[in-house]
Amino acid sequence: MFSLFYGLWKYLFSKTEFHVLILGIDKSGKTTLLEKLKSLYSNLEGLPPDRIVPTVGLNIGRLEAAQAKLVFWDLGGQIGLRTIWEKYYEEAHAIIYVIDAANPSNFESSKSALEKILRHEDLRGAPLLILANKQDLPGAISAEELARYLDLKELDERLYMFEAISAYDGMGIKNSIEWLVEVMERSKRTETLRMRAGAAGQV
């Protein structure tokens, strides 16, 4: 009996740990963003950009931000590595999709990789934060221009936001994370994942 009440108590009052998947094609700036998040939200000094190499495996960042526990999963974006992305979909509370806003020659492949993500059943209802990264570079397009360019059709029922950021100087990042935490806290998907974890005794 006690364990039943304890399980219920934990289910109701424990802080959810949100899993946030950082996706985007190679060189869009995912790992640089993750390292910037570490310096913004912890007392860890994130790796400086010149020490960051293309990702082949998985980088993990555990942080507390906007009064929430967040686990970021940063995966490699090279074309041959994108098949790994979907292994993480089921457990993700939300997606951050990073685009190099200063490199128009990559927009088309960024768009098609994102459309594929949006069509995937395992990500149904996952909130989506689309970041127009590298705003510190001249010629970077704004979040509004990027939204117009991408012209996404599959966003109907999804909570989403476009934001202009720079993973170098930190512009726009805190704003984006605050929005993400707020929508994850009220998304139906979070409720579904929480119930599933509760049923498996992992709350």
Ligand SMILES: Nc1nc2c(ncn2[C@@H]2O[C@H](COP(=O)(O)OP(=O)(O)OP(=O)(O)O)[C@@H](O)[C@H]2O)c(=O)[nH]1
């Ligand atoms: N100017 C500028 N360069 C950036 C920014 N973010 C990342 N970069 C640069 O873009 C390049 C790619 O950055 P990464 O963080 O390795 O990109 P990634 O998306 O993790 O790449 P993969 O791991 O291969 O998928 C590096 O040279 C970074 O220094 C930014 O905000 N501004």
Ligand SMILES: [Mg+2]
């Ligand atoms: Mg990387």
